[in-house]
Every structure is written in C-alpha cells, then in structure tokens.
Amino acid sequence: MPIVLISNLVPGMKVSKDVIKENGIKLLSKDTILSSYIIEYLYEWEINAIHIEEDEIETINVRKEKQEKFSKAYNNTLNKVEECIEGLKGSNNLKLEYIRETIADIQGFTEISSMLQTINNIKDKDKYIYQHSINVAVYSSFIGRWIGLDESTLKKLIYSALLHDIGKTRISKDILKKPGRLNDQEYKKIKEHPIHGYNIVKKNKYLSHSIALGVLQHHERENSSGYPFGVTGEKIHIFGKIIAVADIYDAMTSNKVYKGRQSALKVIEELLNDSFHTLDPKIVRVFVNGLTDFYIGSTVILNNGKVGEIITINPMHPTKPLVKLNNNFIDLRKEKDIEIQDILIS
Numbered sequence: 001m002p003i004v005l006i007s008n009l010v011p012g013m014k015v016s017k018d019v020i021k022e023n024g025i026k027l028l029s030k031d032t033i034l035s036s037y038i039i040e041y042l043y044e045w046e047i048n049a050i051h052i053e054e055d056e057i058e059t060i061n062v063r064k065e066k067q068e069k070f071s072k073a074y075n076n077t078l079n080k081v082e083e084c085i086e087g088l089k090g091s092n093n094l095k096l097e098y099i100r101e102t103i104a105d106i107q108g109f110t111e112i113s114s115m116l117q118t119i120n121n122i123k124d125k126d127k128y129i130y131q132h133s134i135n136v137a138v139y140s141s142f143i144g145r146w147i148g149l150d151e152s153t154l155k156k157l158i159y160s161a162l163l164h165d166i167g168k169t170r171i172s173k174d175i176l177k178k179p180g181r182l183n184d185q186e187y188k189k190i191k192e193h194p195i196h197g198y199n200i201v202k203k204n205k206y207l208s209h210s211i212a213l214g215v216l217q218h219h220e221r222e223n224s225s226g227y228p229f230g231v232t233g234e235k236i237h238i239f240g241k242i243i244a245v246a247d248i249y250d251a252m253t254s255n256k257v258y259k260g261r262q263s264a265l266k267v268i269e270e271l272l273n274d275s276f277h278t279l280d281p282k283i284v285r286v287f288v289n290g291l292t293d294f295y296i297g298s299t300v301i302l303n304n305g306k307v308g309e310i311i312t313i314n315p316m317h318p319t320k321p322l323v324k325l326n327n328n329f330i331d332l333r334k335e336k337d338i339e340i341q342d343i344l345i346s
C-alpha cells in the first residue's frame with residue numbers, strides 16, 4: 001500500500017487507508033476518490049502524505065508524465081513568445097524566426113486534453129500577456145480546424161491570433177498595468193491597440209493582409225458595439241470573429257477563481273450567456289460543441305462524493321450533463337443539489 005506525497009497526488013487516486021489527524025479527527029475515509037478540491041484541503045490541513053491504492057498509480061503516472069512533457073513544450077513556446085514581444089518594444093521589427101517556430105509549436109498542440117490541462121495549471125501573472133497570446137492562438141486553431149479551414153488559411157489564422165494584442169507594446173505600461181478603473185482618456189488609448197497591431201503587422205511584407213485584419217478586428221462586435229471602428233458583423237473578417245471568441249474565453253478562464261477543471265464547463269456556460277448579439281453565434285456554437293464533446297466519456301466526481309461518467313452534454317447547459325453512476329443515469333439539469341466537483345481527463 002504505497003504512501004504518496006501530497007505534491008504527487010492527482011485527482012482520481014483512491015485513498016486506501018483512513019486519513020486521521022494527530023488529534024484523532026478523521027479527515028478522509030478509505031476509498032475516497034481524490035478531487036483537486038480535496039487535494040487542496042490536504043494542503044490546508046498540513047498533511048504530508050497519504051496511502052493510495054496501488055493498481056491505479058501506474059495509469060495515473062503515465063497520465064502525469066504525458067502532461068509534464070506537454071507542459072515543458074508549452075513553457076518552451078512561452079519563452080519564444082516572450083522574446084518576440086519584448087524584442088518589439090525597442091524596435092519596429094517582428095522577430096519572424098521566433099514567430100515561425102512558435103506557429104509550428106502551436107500547430108503541433110493538437111491534443112486538446114493536455115492543452116486544456118496545461119492552460120489550467122500554468123498561470124503566471126507576470127507572463128499573462130505571453131500566455132494569453134499562445135492560448136488565444138491555440139483556441140483559434142481548434143476553431144479553425146473545427147470549421148474546416150484549409151492548412152494554409154489555418155496557419156494565417158494562427159499568426160493573426162498569436163499577434164492579436166501585439167499593438168499593446170505601443171501602449172504605456174502605466175496604463176496597461178494600472179490597477180482599478182481606467183479613465184476615459186486611458187481607455188481611449190487602450191482601444192488603439194488593434195490599430196497599432198495592424199500597423200506593426202502591415203510593416204512586414206511576409207505577413208498577409210488577412211493576418212493584419214484579424215489583429216485589427218478582434219475587438220469588433222457583431223452588433224457594432226466593438227472597437228476601433230464599431231463595424232457590424234458582415235464587415236468583420238472571419239479571423240477577427242474567431243479570435244474574438246478565443247480571446248474572451250481565455251480572459252474568462254484566467255480571471256475566474258473556480259477550483260479544478262470544472263471551471264472549463266462553467267466558463268463555457270458563461271460564454272454562451274454573455275455572447276448574445278456580440279459574438280458570431282455559429283463560431284460560438286462550433287467552439288462550445290468542440291469543447292464539450294471532448295468531456296463526453298470523462299469521469300466526474302460529484303459533490304456527494306460519488307464518481308460517474310459523462311454520457312451526454314447539452315451544449316446549452318454544459319455544467320449539467322447526463323451522468324452515469326453505476327447503472328443509474330442522473331440528469332444534473334433536474335438534480336439541483338448535485339454538482340460536478342471535478343472532472344478527470346484521461
């Protein structure tokens with residue numbers, strides 16, 4: 001019966017011996033399935049290690065190894081993007097060699113499972129802008145594939161998404177990092193970043209016009225409420241529409257303090273609720289369907305401690321799927337007290 005250090009615990013492991021504090025209080029019972037929520041409590045309770053069921057450790061370690069490999073690749077890409085964005089601050093030239101390498105990296109990030117976990121796990125406040133650029137490029141590449149873009153168009157979309165906020169390098173740090181509300185003047189400056197970005201991309205003769213257009217229009221909205229020009233949906237380039245969805249989704253997942261991986265489903269639900277009239281409904285649907293599809297078949301831990309499997313997800317209510325528990329089916333749309341506490345991604 002192996003003892004596993006808290007830092008090596010992952011959701012899905014099964015506790016093989018009651019966890020009891022020195023004062024005799026039982027914290028966890030044998031056979032409890034760990035969720036990320038429970039693991040966080042173990043840290044708070046200052047437990048160092050616990051007994052874990054042996055036969056599951058191997059599969060979980062394989063999953064962990066795969067995940068670590070992917071995190072390394074992601075961090076490597078992150079450094080290149082940092083180099084590229086920082087390099088632009090003192091000059092007008094994009095370091096195309098770094099960008100080309102980054103695009104190739106992102107095209108290789110096709111495994112949604114590892115990608116979603118990595119994005120969820122790596123959140124470094126100081127590197128937000130670089131992470132955000134990569135994440136938006138990755139989400140855009142998923143959408144591009146799901147709507148059937150050809151490889152050459154897809155590549156241009158990834159360029160555009162990676163560079164979507166490059167214009168922020170032309171805006172003062174004081175405004176970008178200002179805590180609290182911006183005044184009208186400052187907000188006006190921020191709203192200029194798509195135009196700065198467009199100009200930076202246009203200066204480079206190797207980058208096509210569609211790449212610049214996606215950068216220019218990623219804050220335009222279907223009902224003309226966006227900026228910089230407030231155009232309506234039919235005047236927004238498909239790249240601008242796709243990047244808008246990816247941009248908003250990543251900003252939502254980064255701002256939220258939801259614990260564990262169930263956050264992805266909550267954010268999808270919020271995206272659906274908030275996007276009426278502003279985002280292209282077809283693109284939102286493709287994105288939501290693609291993401292929710294990926295969770296079908298996943299193991300979930302419910303707030304009553306039971307473990308089940310997601311059978312179907314109604315894309316309009318992503319946080320309330322149909323779950324199979326032993327031989328029973330539970331429709332979470334009807335069971336108001338039961339919620340998903342954690343999702344285990346295989």
Ligand SMILES: [Fe+2]
Nearest residue numbers: 164165218219
């Ligand atoms: Fe932006």
